[in-house]
Amino acid sequence: MFLMPRDDDPGERWADAMLSDLREERLDIDVTGRVMLRLEALRPSPAPAPLPGCWPGVAWAASFALGCACLVLLMATLGAMVLGGDEGVRAAWALLTSTGHVAWGLLGRFVQLCAAFLGTALVLLRDTFVLLDALSPLVRGAGTLVAAAGALSIACSAYVFDRARRGAPITAQHHTDPIRGGLS
Amino acid sequence: MASERTDLELVQEVLAGRIEAFEILVRRYQRLVATAALRMGVPRQEVEDVASEVFYKVFRSLRRYEPSHALSTWLYRITVNAALDHRRARRHDARSEELPAALADDRPSQLDDATGRERADLLHEALKRLPDHYRSPLVLTHVEGLQLDQVARILDLPEGTVKSRLFRGRAMLKTIIRRHYPGLVPEGAFEATS
Numbered sequence: 606m607f608l609m610p611r612d613d614d615p616g617e618r619w620a621d622a623m624l625s626d627l628r629e630e631r632l633d634i635d636v637t638g639r640v641m642l643r644l645e646a647l648r649p650s651p652a653p654a655p656l657p658g659c660w661p662g663v664a665w666a667a668s669f670a671l672g673c674a675c676l677v678l679l680m681a682t683l684g685a686m687v688l689g690g691d692e693g694v695r696a697a698w699a700l701l702t703s704t705g706h707v708a709w710g711l712l713g714r715f716v717q718l719c720a721a722f723l724g725t726a727l728v729l730l731r732d733t734f735v736l737l738d739a740l741s742p743l744v745r746g747a748g749t750l751v752a753a754a755g756a757l758s759i760a761c762s763a764y765v766f767d768r769a770r771r772g773a774p775i776t777a778q779h780h781t782d783p784i785r786g787g788l789s
Numbered sequence: 790m791a792s793e794r795t796d797l798e799l800v801q802e803v804l805a806g807r808i809e810a811f812e813i814l815v816r817r818y819q820r821l822v823a824t825a826a827l828r829m830g831v832p833r834q835e836v837e838d839v840a841s842e843v844f845y846k847v848f849r850s851l852r853r854y855e856p857s858h859a860l861s862t863w864l865y866r867i868t869v870n871a872a873l874d875h876r877r878a879r880r881h882d883a884r885s886e887e888l889p890a891a892l893a894d895d896r897p898s899q900l901d902d903a904t905g906r907e908r909a910d911l912l913h914e915a916l917k918r919l920p921d922h923y924r925s926p927l928v929l930t931h932v933e934g935l936q937l938d939q940v941a942r943i944l945d946l947p948e949g950t951v952k953s954r955l956f957r958g959r960a961m962l963k964t965i966i967r968r969h970y971p972g973l974v975p976e977g978a979f980e981a982t983s
Contacts, residue, residue: 613960620931620959623966623973626909627932632823632833636841637815643841644808644848 796860803851814860815844821861822868828928829872830917843871858942865929866943873921911970918965923958926951 686694794802794813802810819840826839846867854863916924929940930951941948966973 613963614956615959615963617931617959620927620962623962624912624927624931627828627912627928628934630824630827630909631820632827632836634819634823634837634840636819636823636837636844637812639837639841640815640844640848641808641812643845644811647848648808 797856800851800854800856800860803848811844811848814847818861818864819844822864825865825868825928825933826872826875827913828916828932829869830913830924831872831875835875839868839871839875843868846871862939862942865933865935865939866945869925869929869943873925876921908973911973915962915965915970915973918969919958919961923954923961926954927958927962930955 683694794810796814796817799810799814803814822843823836823840826836826843827833831839843864847864854860916928919927925944926940926946929935929943930937935943937948937951941951944951946954
C-alpha cells in the first residue's frame with residue numbers, strides 16, 4: 606500500500622537530523638557474567654557419580670545381615686519376656702485374646718447375615734421365574750399381535766404409495782441423449 | 790578472523806547443550822540490546838536489568854529462532870517487547886514523576902540551548918512523550934537506521950501500518966519539540982519544514 610505523507614509530517618530528513626544525536630549515543634554495559642550466572646542456575650545439577658560394580662552387592666548383603674540380626678534380637682527379647690512372665694506381655698496377651706473373641710463373634714454375625722440375604726434373594730428369584738413361566742403364553746400372544754400389526758402397516762403403506770405414484774401428474778418429459786447418455 | 794563462528798553456528802552449539810557458546814552471543818550483542826533498550830525509553834540505570842532479561846528470554850526461546858532472518862532482527866524484536874513491558878510495568882509506579890501529557894502542556898523546557906549529553910537526554914524525554922506505538926517505529930527507523938521491511942518484521946505489522954505510524958509519529962514529535970524543547974531545534978528549522 607502506498608501512503609502519501611501527511612501535511613504535518615516534517616519528513617524523513619527532518620527526523621534523521623533531529624535524532625542524529627541519539628544515533629551517536631552508545632551504551633557500554635557488560636551483562637555477560639550476570640546472564641551466564643542466571644543460565645547456570647537453569648542447568649540441571651550433575652547426576653551423582655555411579656558406585657563401583659561390587660558396591661551394590663556389598664550394600665545389599667550388609668542390609669540383609671543387619672535386618673536378620675534385628676529380627677533375632679527382637680525374637681530373643683520377646684522370648685525372654687514371655688518366659689520370664691512379664692506383666693506387660695500378660696496384659697498384651699489378654700488384650701489379644703479378647704480382641705480375637707470379638708472379631709470371631711463379628712465374623713459369625715456377618716456370615717449369618719450374608720446367608721440370610723442369599724436365602725431371601727434365592728426365594729425371590731425362584732418366584733420371579735415361576736411368574737415368568739406362567740405369563741409366557743401371554744407374552745408370546747402379544748408379540749405375535751405386534752408383529753401382525755407391523756406387517757399390516759407395511760402393506761398399507763406400500764398400497765398408499767403405489768396409488769399415489771400412479772395418480773401423480775407428469776410434470777416434465779425426459780429427453781434422452783444417446784451420445785452423452787441419460788435416462789431412457 | 791577467519792575462525793570466528795557465525796551467529797547460526799553459535800545458536801546451534803547452544804541448542805546442542807554448550808551453554809558457553811551463548812556467552813559469545815551475549816558479548817556480541819549486548820551493546821546493541823542495551824542501546825536499543827535505552828532508545829526505546831528504558832531509563833539509563835535500568836538498562837542492564839532489561840538487557841539481561843532480554844538475553845534470558847532469548848536463551849529460553851532459542852528453539853523458536855528462525856535462521857531465515859538475522860539474529861539481530863529477532864533480538865530487536867525481543868528488546869522492543871521487553872522495553873514496552875518494562876515501561877508498562879513502571880507506568881503505574883512512576884505516574885507521579887511522569888511528564889504531563891504530550892500535547893496538553895504548553896510550558897517550554899527550561900533548557901533552551903542544550904548540547905551533547907543534555908541534548909540526548911532531552912531527545913529521550915521528547916520521545917518518551919510519544920505513545921508507544923508511534924515511538925517504536927520512529928526509533929527503529931530514524932535512530933537504529935533499519936529498513937522499513939525490517940521494522941515491519943520486528944513490530945509484526947504490515948509495512949503500510951508502519952509507514953502511517955511514522956508519518957504521525959514524526960508529526961507528533963515535531964509538535965512536542967516545538968512546544969516543550971525549542972532549544973533542540975536550530976533557528977528556522979520549523980519554518981523550513983512546515
